[in-house]
Amino acid sequence: MTAASKTVSDVIHSHFGTLTRAEKQLAESLLDNYPVSGLGSITTIAENAGVSTPTVVRMVQKLGFKGYPDFQAHLHQEVEATISNPIAKHDRWASNAPGTHILNRFADAIMGNLRQTLSALDTATFDNVASLLSDRKRGLYFVGGRITGALAEYFFTHMQVIRPNTALLSSNSSSWPQYVLNMNPGDLLVIFDIRRYEQEMVSLATAARKRGAEIVVFTDQWGSPAAKLARHTFRVQIEAPSAWDSSVITLFIVEALIEAVQSSTWDETKERMKTLEGLFEQTRLFRKLS
Amino acid sequence: MTAASKTVSDVIHSHFGTLTRAEKQLAESLLDNYPVSGLGSITTIAENAGVSTPTVVRMVQKLGFKGYPDFQAHLHQEVEATISNPIAKHDRWASNAPGTHILNRFADAIMGNLRQTLSALDTATFDNVASLLSDRKRGLYFVGGRITGALAEYFFTHMQVIRPNTALLSSNSSSWPQYVLNMNPGDLLVIFDIRRYEQEMVSLATAARKRGAEIVVFTDQWGSPAAKLARHTFRVQIEAPSAWDSSVITLFIVEALIEAVQSSTWDETKERMKTLEGLFEQTRLFRKLS
DNA sequence: GTTGTCATGAAAAGAAATTTTCAGAGTGCG
């Protein structure tokens, strides 16, 4: 095989499947901030990746280079090509995409959203919500609208594994009253309500409050009317170069919360996950037999 | 004097007058094709400039650097600054929280995932999938697993607004056969299959292929077995500082695809959205009256 | 012409980097 025409990045990607654990770790470290991360000595990049220098040598040889110097020479050439070509310079996101490609515009927007959301986000709020979610004495209810229903479901699916006493309200409001009926004081209702705020969310929130439930709202920067009834509110930046709003950052916060809850109660969660694995195994078996 | 804030190029220029003949020769060689020409070893650049290695050492020390490695470190920094990714590392995303707060660690991980996913992503694949999705003659089917089901649903919900002839397969496989039965050649099956790859996805993909359907797979960097049957595959970086995988970047690509499809057929979509608005209005009215 | 100063590179010395070897850890399999 020859590494001549393809970029080092391409070569790494095409070999990724055949790499071992330590080598993958190294490859990712190299691709992270590519190609600059490969500029230093073999010692430096081994340290940055948290692997040993022999691993580096083994990998570059596996990739088809003669040795580390050969590998680095290719990298230098690429750096040169990148720098001397002014178009490529503004095009570091997705390679071979015009600078205005939708992927690049989206990536820019997401980054901006993340930055703004996090700078506006109070970490105390985050920590408080995480601890409310971790409290197994509280019942958990998730609800979303037409679009955000998928986020509620995602959140619910994970929390259901982590802890008991968890429910997902369908986005169809007709079944809500029976859930509200079962809410106890201290229970937590997590509402996703973004942009075209759904009027019914306010009614739901009001009813839940009457039953003594705490409310957490995920909304956009303008704020759902339901946020007024909430104990904690996440205001997420949702703008995208699109006719639609972006849910990426909302999902980001959801995932961070999932991890926060999980790590705070890891021992219990571990047990549950094991049990769950076993159940899945049984189901699979059951299907095979049938 | 310190070389800290100024660029190496500036330093060379400001010292140019005090340089000797051989040093000037070297300086010019370095400035020519700056800063890439300084990337190699001292031997290499001495040869390129036609001077001896001691000359190089003497000059860089005269410029205020500790030695050649110090000089080169500065150069590397400059190269990095020149071509660094738009998403360079942040030490802290969320202010007033330590860099080790879960939000900050997650933000770092997500940005790394985004960077790597985009660098591995072929924009031709993206464009091709977008145009397949835009083709209203093709039926569209979406399916996800236990966790990724929410992503499939999100994708489906949007595409259903944009175009007709769209279906969501439940994550429960028992109902799949009837969908496969209805697939026509050229129809598109979008599969989300990440990490704990579900065996049934391969069966589904095989059955769909037999019916002449095209397959698009969203998977992780290791690749779902279903990807082998796919016309197009998105390999998404899903790692997070968490016991769970992150779906953030997958959602990112989904949203970008939604926008790509929508903008390519905006006129038709606009009409559909208006109609849909009207229908929602009626439903709401209906509920209020009842 | 002599002398001193400086620039320069060859070569040696010293310091790093790169590669190889090898043993222990881990993993899968019978």
Next chain:
DNA sequence: CGCACTCTGAAAATTTCTTTTCATGACAAC
């Protein structure tokens, strides 16, 4: 449980790079 296998990094061996030393030659001043 033991065997075979692979992966991995510590450490040694090797190579390469960097720095220092020093001899030579150019040039200017006297």
